[in-house]
Amino acid sequence: MDNNPAQQAKIKCFGSKAALCAEATRLPKIDLPTINLEVAPRYGEKVEWRQKIVIQLSDSELPIACAVLMGYLPNAHFKRPGKGIDIERQENRLLIRASAGTGNLFMLPVTIGDSFRLCTIMLRQLVKQTGLGDETLVLAALRGAAALNKPQVN
Template sequence: MSTVKPEHPALQAKVRCFGSKAALTAEATYITQEGGVPLAALNLEVAPRQGERIEWNRKIVLQLGEDDLPLLCCVCLGYLPKAEFKRPTKGITIERQPGRIYLAASQGSGTGYALPLPISQSFRLGALALAQLKKQSVCDDEQLVLAALRGAAALYKG
């Protein structure tokens, strides 16, 4: 794992995507476990949309770290058709569909938001996820990271 000094949260890279019924913010961040070095991660925040207003106070937040970030990259790069990220009370599913990636978030019973990510937004999400994954990696060679992702995708049985 590379050791990286985390940037101030306001300076972290972000990708924002807006659908007709929901919005997504993907934000570069770090996980710091007790006594450990910071690990590059990605926060996914999905919130409902009411007209022109995004209700961020009702957002569902999931942090993707060491186990989840490679799967997100695999879906964005086309190595996997779908991945699910589950926590005890919430989850996010991301799935490749013709011409887009479809993202759905749920929390508790009855709370769910979803939005399609067209090609341009899928590209930006994939690029940010891959940049964070590279920070987690022990190698700086992008080709090795891509080869490792293909190998990881072959192991996934979601």
């Protein structure tokens, strides 16, 4: 398998103030397929990828993110020391928020078409994780795993 980052599948989404790149990658310690979520500010046509906030989804987080995109969960929060990314279902779109430190908050509405493409790259990585040839089994497992996730009360 080619682990060259330039050869990995990527989905990019662009809003007026931020952009998102979801890239297929592998978890280094356990060598499982996953996704890196990268959110960067956008100024006009220029995206400042050097200022991006990156979170690599763990083996537990990838099914949660995919479950939000599939409509099984309303939202998810992925937090690391000093940064985080939220994905929230809203009417006719997803809203992605990424923050890191003071003054680094990027928000991006994701259209239905882009959310479909994001969902497909996540599902592809989950299928690779399981090694199952039957995507129907992966969808059933995803639905069951999502049912275990209890919404947090703020």
